[in-house]
Amino acid sequence: xxxxxxxxxxxxxxxxxxxxxxxxxxxxxxxxxxxxxxxxxxxxxxxxxxxxxxxxxxxxxxxxxxxxxxxxxxxxxxxxxxxxxxxxxxxxxxxxxxxxxxxxxxxxxxxxxxxxxxxxxxxxxxxxxxxxxxxxxxxxxxxxxxxxxxxxxxxxxxxxxxxxxxxxxxxxxxxxxxxxxxxxxxxxxxxxxxxxxxxxxxxxxxxxxxxxxxxxxxxxxxxxxxxxxxxxxxxxxxxxxxxxxxxxxxxxxxxxx
Numbered sequence: 001x002x003x004x005x006x007x008x009x010x011x012x013x014x015x016x017x018x019x020x021x022x023x024x025x026x027x028x029x030x031x032x033x034x035x036x037x038x039x040x041x042x043x044x045x046x047x048x049x050x051x052x053x054x055x056x057x058x059x060x061x062x063x064x065x066x067x068x069x070x071x072x073x074x075x076x077x078x079x080x081x082x083x084x085x086x087x088x089x090x091x092x093x094x095x096x097x098x099x100x101x102x103x104x105x106x107x108x109x110x111x112x113x114x115x116x117x118x119x120x121x122x123x124x125x126x127x128x129x130x131x132x133x134x135x136x137x138x139x140x141x142x143x144x145x146x147x148x149x150x151x152x153x154x155x156x157x158x159x160x161x162x163x164x165x166x167x168x169x170x171x172x173x174x175x176x177x178x179x180x181x182x183x184x185x186x187x188x189x190x191x192x193x194x195x196x197x198x199x200x201x202x203x204x205x206x207x208x209x210x211x212x213x214x215x216x217x218x219x220x221x222x223x224x225x226x227x228x229x230x231x232x233x234x235x236x237x238x239x240x241x242x243x244x245x246x247x248x249x250x251x252x253x254x255x256x257x
Contacts, residue, residue: 010113011114014113032124033120036065036124040065043058053190056191059132064213066126068212068213073119075161078110082109084178086168089109090168096254138220146220149215152211153216184207185209185212192204192210
């Protein structure tokens with residue numbers, strides 16, 4: 001309950017600060033809409049002439065794109081405003097103050113700020129999900145499974161992002177490393193099955209893009225092949241992120257020491 005109260009306080013203070021610049025919300029919504037429009041245009045070009053990459057119908061591929069858009073909203077709303085700041089905390093020595101607070105430092109670093117400007121991606125992703133779901137005749141259980149495996153994908157994305165951000169304790173100037181991750185995740189706009197075999201292996205076992213966007217769509221369509229593996233991978237990455245952060249803190253000496 002204590003952490004829930006703290007989380008509520010984080011949310012309220014972030015919204016109070018961000019609402020001073022309300023025009024940013026509409027600019028963010030416009031940017032999200034244009035980004036989604038570009039992705040849809042690329043997808044439609046891919047499906048010209050009746051071609052079905054990887055055997056995926058267009059409506060099924062829209063499910064994958066909706067998962068990607070929703071995760072992009074998560075990144076803009078929660079992950080980028082918090083995890084990208086870890087590098088600054090290490091450089092400026094303000095991580096000292098985080099460690100001195102009577103609260104778990106990973107909780108503080110992960111949830112301190114909320115940016116409402118990423119809500120446009122959530123709205124657009126939800127709209128695309130409902131459109132594709134209606135076209136495919138999905139039921140309530142299908143939507144629930146999609147949401148469950150999207151949650152697992154969100155946990156994986158958070159863990160990977162936090163792992164990379166934590167390396168700043170050893171390698172301070174790594175501003176671009178999370179951008180490299182976001183660049184790789186762009187592959188999640190399309191079903192992983194539409195890529196050549198070597199790319200499918202890479203985006204499944206090296207950078208688990210398949211589990212972030214393709215697996216939720218597959219499970220909703222009733223043809224998921226690795227649902228249990230998604231649970232195990234999410235738990236493994238969360239535990240790895242937690243353990244890696246604790247290990248990194250042992251090497252932290254502060255920028256002011």
